[in-house]
Amino acid sequence: MEKTKLVAEADKQVLGLQLPTDPRWVDLTQMSLEDILTDHAYCEQKATTSCISLVQAYPECEELVRQVSPVVSEEWAHFRAVLQELEKRGLKLGRQRKDEYVNELLKYERKSSNRTERLIEKLLICALIEARSCERFRMLSLNLEEEALRKFYHGFMVSEAGHYKMFLGLAKLYAESEEYVEKRWREYLTYEAELMNRLEIRGDRMH
Numbered sequence: 786m787e788k789t790k791l792v793a794e795a796d797k798q799v800l801g802l803q804l805p806t807d808p809r810w811v812d813l814t815q816m817s818l819e820d821i822l823t824d825h826a827y828c829e830q831k832a833t834t835s836c837i838s839l840v841q842a843y844p845e846c847e848e849l850v851r852q853v854s855p856v857v858s859e860e861w862a863h864f865r866a867v868l869q870e871l872e873k874r875g876l877k878l879g880r881q882r883k884d885e886y887v888n889e890l891l892k893y894e895r896k897s898s899n900r901t902e903r904l905i906e907k908l909l910i911c912a913l914i915e916a917r918s919c920e921r922f923r924m925l926s927l928n929l930e931e932e933a934l935r936k937f938y939h940g941f942m943v944s945e946a947g948h949y950k951m952f953l954g955l956a957k958l959y960a961e962s963e964e965y966v967e968k969r970w971r972e973y974l975t976y977e978a979e980l981m982n983r984l985e986i987r988g989d990r991m992h
């Protein structure tokens with residue numbers, strides 16, 4: 786999908802998410818730039834790892850391998866861009882924190898005995914993380930005080946919107962029916978909204 790269309794879509798409905806991020810979060814991130822950039826860097830690193838894991842676990846899914854492989858390089862390039870941003874500002878990459886958001890999402894993953902169903906779960910979780918990241922990057926790209934940082938985050942927003950589309954599309958491709966994916970996706974969205982509601986708003990975390 787072309788970039789402008791993706792941006793319009795992200796703007797219109799924040800990719801189906803049921804609970805928008807509290808606008809106070811942006812102010813908090815500005816107070817802890819080193820921490821938020823560190824957290825962001827690890828998010829990109831984890832995105833890289835999960836793409837590699839998908840390819841390793843499902844080599845027979847040719848379309849998946851074809852679409853996900855280039856995203857490995859994209860996510861790694863994102864990681865490097867965040868590192869560069871830290872360096873430019875004289876800030877340091879800190880240690881990785883416990884990722885409460887992702888850990889809680891993983892608790893909702895259905896441990897099916899069916900291999901394809903397990904794949905659909907993984908793809909939907911990836912889509913969800915991309916959607917929420919995209920929504921947060923969008924907030925930063927619109928509301929941060931510093932123009933250079935607003936631009937920086939705009940680029941991420943567009944890219945993650947594309948990844949969200951890809952993961953959801955792959956889930957529909959490999960599922961037995963589109964209805965199955967749509968139903969499960971709605972369940973995930975509801976669960977994610979409840980999760981966002983109970984997580985503390987912290988300026989040192991991307992989620």
Ligand SMILES: [Fe+2]
Nearest residue numbers: 829832860863
């Ligand atoms: Fe990324």
Ligand SMILES: [Fe+2]
Nearest residue numbers: 832915945948
């Ligand atoms: Fe991504």
